[in-house]
Amino acid sequence: MQTVNETKRRGNALPEKFVFSFGGGSAEGSTNMKNILGGKGANLAEMASLGLPVPPGFTISTEICTLYYENDECLPESVKANVLSALKEVEKIMGRGFNDPGNPLLVSVRSGARASMPGMMDTILNLGLNDTTVEGLAKVSGQSRFAWDSYRRFIQMYSNVVLGMNHNVLDMTLEDLKADKGYLEDTELTEDDLRSLVASFKKQVTLETGEKFPSDPTEQLWGAISAVFKSWNTARAKTYRQIHGYPDWWGTAVNVQAMVFGNLGETSATGVAFTRDPSTGEKTFFGEYLLNAQGEDVVAGIRTPGPLTDKSAEGTEYTSLESALPLAYKDLVEIYKKLESHYRDMQDLEFTIENKRLWMLQTRNGKRSAQAAIKIAADMIEEELITEEEALLRIDPMNLDKLLHPTLDPKADFVRLAKGLPASPGAAVGEIVFTSEEAEMLKDKGKKLILVRIETSPEDINGMVASEGILTTRGGMTSHAAVVARGMGKPCVAGCADIEVNYQKGEMKIKGKTFKAGDTITIDGSSGEVIEGEVKTIPPQLGVEFKSLMQIADRHRKLGVRANADTPKDAKLAREFGAEGIGLCRTEHMFFDAERIDSVRKMILADNLHERKEALRELLPMQREDFKALFETMEGLPVTIRLLDPPLHEFLPQNDSELEALASRIKQPEDKIRTRIQSLHEFNPMLGHRGCRLAITYPEIYQTQARAIAEAAGEIVKLGKELTPEIMIPLVGTKAELERIRRFVEKEVILVQEEMGVEFHFLVGTMIELPRAAVTADEIAEVADFFSFGTNDLTQTTLGLSRDDSSKFLGPYVSSGILERDPFVSIDQKGVGALVKMGSELGRRTSPHLKLGICGEHGGDPNSIEFFHRVGLDYVSCSPYRVPIARLSAARAALLEKTKLS
């Protein structure tokens, strides 16, 4: 037998073998011959080799496609000879004859390339019918109408695909007849109608093509095979190959297979089955069938299919296949068990029973719900059908997200109003509210709310907490709304550009339709959809199999998984989801609390060091209590606290009324506040006076934060608990910055330890979130105990791309393939990733055991996690709801690496 040929055939010599039969319990081809049999041919060969009752047929190899083109688009005689001899085999197995008027064999002719190119190439069914064989089919099936309907369909298909006629010509004839008779549906056509249609179809073919419609089945076959080869080079097929990078020289194979019929009376049937329940994953045989029907009838939904098993038919009006055709059912059960253990995965089967004889049309790995995927994987490990490794590799980590959030009821009908970015998963229903203040107020009155904003700012945190979900009209996947919502586990649709919000009027417009505050909408943060009114949602469920799989993942992964959490509530959730520490606690989120914001503002408005220290003194005890609560929750695990990062103007009032209120509360002149706001204005705040730059100007801010951390840690340690606070300095670009800040932060912590008479281990490290930090990481590592890559900001600076602005123009970038993925969702491995790699290598060159983590949004993205594993980071940190995804992704990354190495 010819070996698999990976390279292009040259010259037009025929290969040794090029027609491969299958069926009757065996096959000449095999599953590893995809290159010459195509995907479909190889699968059919595999099923046949397993001894399954596959309708017999044969595959003409892809090499003949190349030869066909080299041979001026003619089929060589030796090919025809081989095909005819293979056809003889099929006749034998089916007990029917090609062009046999008594018991005619009909075949399908299908394309099949190495890789699936769905809908790109042509198919012909019911080939072999002519004016005499149609009568044979009518007699054998006992259904004249069916036979003539098949015949007219065949003529329509063949004249279009093989003869190149415009399909409208025959379609019009059909429609004219229906109109004459007053029919609405094709099913109303009588046998006589169909007979007359066949006659007029044939006339029209002659008129259009100048030749008679071929009545010789063999001639039909050569036409169909040629047509399939030709369809390899249609414009749409070429474009498809270009997009997917498939070379032209692959060529397509041609599969010729006997037709079987499930509609030959009450001993025939057709159906689909799953070897396990695809919704729940339960280990029960699951499926539907229809007696006396073709496959398309099951899909069409005109008749309601019945269940396969007696058990599932219990208490219903339906008869099961088990009862209706017990012998065929028994064969089916035997086969499904065989298939599952052969493919070692849940299978999705299609079958037809023709006169009590079971034929298997297709088997493939079945699609399943997220929940089912978990249960099936866990069960199959239990059954020793698959290994732990296989189980982990079979679950798409992103599917876990669906288990953790409410989802829209798939049975619900609804109309989509608009679509934004799927910024934070889960579905939520609520009344529209446009301001955070109102949200807080209405929440207290028991309302369920969706907060709708053009964009959110840190001032909206409480409004976001009070709402079921968040909808914004600007901003991308890492906009403020998106990041914070993901952290909270709240559904969020961001950057929904079709919505125009008018705060003054308290309304929004979507494509001309107006919605007022108080109107109910539903959002789906998993799909980005915005829906009018209330849609039923399904609450999340986590089963015992979920836990068990997570534990298996933990055994296989090398990467640690921490969470980004700012509050004890987030931290608790993170621990429950299996986080091994906090990788990022953003202290500024604590600053926005209503009780504190005025102290923060006093600090910012201070005219001198004395006033600033005064204001910081007010903040100190509050911060200390925050940290204490966080440390208690995370007892025994590391907690990384990032000192103040955002530019100061973010904390000041955003409009005049807020400004006036503040002025009167803190008893300072409005003008002074206004001037300060103006002086803090920046053209590019992202690249401005923020992060550690604030601490170079105002060291007392970080000093106070260091003291709050140290005092909180001291109190915890005094209670005999264990703790290692990790103090993290943001936006470091040079060693000198970190060196200077580290000095006074360390001094403050040691001072507190002396004051309190306690000792605890603590680390001072830095974010690597500027290209310069990555490029000079060897120097920075001299003064850092750890690095945490801040890939959000590193993406912004490396790509020169503002996450707040890019949603306006990034769409076309991704859709047209300039960028593979939104770089704020999945790390840009070539650019940003290269800097992460460089930073890691340079850092470890200075300190071989330097602890390396990542705390950008990419910490929860499976592709990015695989990359971080390869780079050799110690841990990823992500929002609590992403922790399970990260655990599984980390395990998969370790397994994939092992596979590649072995």
Next chain:
Amino acid sequence: MQTVNETKRRGNALPEKFVFSFGGGSAEGSTNMKNILGGKGANLAEMASLGLPVPPGFTISTEICTLYYENDECLPESVKANVLSALKEVEKIMGRGFNDPGNPLLVSVRSGARASMPGMMDTILNLGLNDTTVEGLAKVSGQSRFAWDSYRRFIQMYSNVVLGMNHNVLDMTLEDLKADKGYLEDTELTEDDLRSLVASFKKQVTLETGEKFPSDPTEQLWGAISAVFKSWNTARAKTYRQIHGYPDWWGTAVNVQAMVFGNLGETSATGVAFTRDPSTGEKTFFGEYLLNAQGEDVVAGIRTPGPLTDKSAEGTEYTSLESALPLAYKDLVEIYKKLESHYRDMQDLEFTIENKRLWMLQTRNGKRSAQAAIKIAADMIEEELITEEEALLRIDPMNLDKLLHPTLDPKADFVRLAKGLPASPGAAVGEIVFTSEEAEMLKDKGKKLILVRIETSPEDINGMVASEGILTTRGGMTSHAAVVARGMGKPCVAGCADIEVNYQKGEMKIKGKTFKAGDTITIDGSSGEVIEGEVKTIPPQLGVEFKSLMQIADRHRKLGVRANADTPKDAKLAREFGAEGIGLCRTEHMFFDAERIDSVRKMILADNLHERKEALRELLPMQREDFKALFETMEGLPVTIRLLDPPLHEFLPQNDSELEALASRIKQPEDKIRTRIQSLHEFNPMLGHRGCRLAITYPEIYQTQARAIAEAAGEIVKLGKELTPEIMIPLVGTKAELERIRRFVEKEVILVQEEMGVEFHFLVGTMIELPRAAVTADEIAEVADFFSFGTNDLTQTTLGLSRDDSSKFLGPYVSSGILERDPFVSIDQKGVGALVKMGSELGRRTSPHLKLGICGEHGGDPNSIEFFHRVGLDYVSCSPYRVPIARLSAARAALLEKTKLS
């Protein structure tokens, strides 16, 4: 003789030789013994070896300093013995005796370490005076008052430096006496006053120290030598060494040298001389002297010094030294010629004539004006005194800037109002104007103006053109105002934070003082100074030597030098300054022309492709004419044109009145324009929808620009001229962006060539101005004909630093040493530079001959240019006024590299 000892001496054994005599036409030490003689000692030895009449003396080596500390701060007896024997030599040469009442030898005792540590260590003058030798000095000099004044000064100095007394004690005694006598100046003290002061000084020393003031000159000498050694370890000396990284073990040498006096009557004199004119560089002996005076009298300015030569005394009331003391003058002339040919540089000399005998006190390379530096270097090459290489290495490139711009008259008195950043060099005087419209109007009326803005925007271009200079209160060295002003060669002071501008009132406040529009101010863009009223300025002058030196530089440099120029006027200037092409033509500057801006706006406001193309069609002929004029000016040289770069909102009206005017001009509703402005608003425009991103969204913009370039080039080529347009795509981050844009730009140019029936070579390349582009330069090089590093934006993104905002907080960064230099002025070599290097190497890995340039502001900075030379770029491009600096810097970079390699 002991060889030079580079390492630390260990143990306290005495070296073979440690006291080195000089004077009388020879020296025991030499100039290459700096390590043991210190800098001053080595220089004195060198002068003496040259046979110059240096006052004789000796140097105690630095090794004795170490020994002194090892020996419990005592001078070993053998050292004393050697010193006394060296002192005998000095007595012999001077014909005077230490402690000889008849003709006393006085000496100075000075420190002298390997490297200069100015003012850090101690000096004692007039050592050797006591109650008897003072009378001898009086007799020999014939000036009793002088002798007693020297004595009282010696006691003051010695008691403070050697005996450790607080200098206030004797200062108070002096002041008390002056008050008693009603004197204002020390010069009013009579001989009797001085005699009584000496007496009371000595009493007070005894009171304070418990011991009598030492009258034995030898005892005085041991005290002074010890004091100098001790001063090596004062706190301030240690700190100085720490800062400069000088090790403690170096130690200081001690120089003991005979005192000579220029104030012993009318045959004595003192003076300073330059071997060439330090202002003009002319080869004439130049200097000043005073008869019967000490060095300090020349500086004090009480008497006006006379000129050295007869020629310069001609027509003045002064007698020249040539006439007054012809023999000494003749000696001096001989010596200065000897010195210049020995040191091969213009010398700055100090001399004293004591009783007709010439003594040389000091010689060093003389400081000179920028103009003189050029002339001297050029003349010395001519004279074959120095090589071309030496000449080039002697000129500080930054000094050239002064030659190209008007400067403040150094003789003018003025009061500085405020200081901003020296953003664009040169001085300018004018009336304050706050808006560009007014500037244009007033300019037409013949006014000279200084445009004062909080910041400038591209809309201010015409106002900037109309003004003599620009002053802004915000923005850094690469802010819009700074970059554009440098390009125009206009003086600019930027980011002057002390100024508060109030546009409404039409006034500005500086430290409480109010200035109205119309008030005259002067700005100095070389120093950043802002001055009230008019200050006289000196126009720039470029001599023939400048040209000749530039040509020499051109012969030695490898880096090409191009200019950033947007207009034919700039281009012409650039060519005159020697630019070899245009490295950056910013097309957007053409868009702001009053005639065109409305077409540009129509394009931006267009609702659809059709309208946008319509507006672009209006712009096409104008752009074509621009390019044509530019190509004509630059005939035969390459011209790099950057396609549209800034975000579109920069072109839209910035306030309501402009908006209304525009709406009525282009007949579009105000609301529509307002909405469009709002929709174009960005949080971080630097990281927003700009550069090639515009062309991904609106390909027709670049298409039109490509057509304008091609049509202009076609017309030039038809005239038989040569031309290679280089089309440059900005802000590329991925290969896919450039690939796509290149495709349609190339297509358009080829289309135009076919239409016009011409052919010309053209290149399509890219800016490398994002870290991602540098990191993936190997990929990008696959589709680029050239790279031009845009180091302005690359600095912004690599450091995460907005050039518009950073001036507010970058100051402390530079002043406290966190950053060595403003990274927008001199490239951050470790960070941004590393990415330039990476981009170059990766680019050339793909295309070994890839043309590499740089067109950021760093292209005109000497340090940066040296870096770019080392990295191996092909050319730098800078503003026209910086072209000479770049030519010289490039030559120096090549020479420095050669030196390092050899």
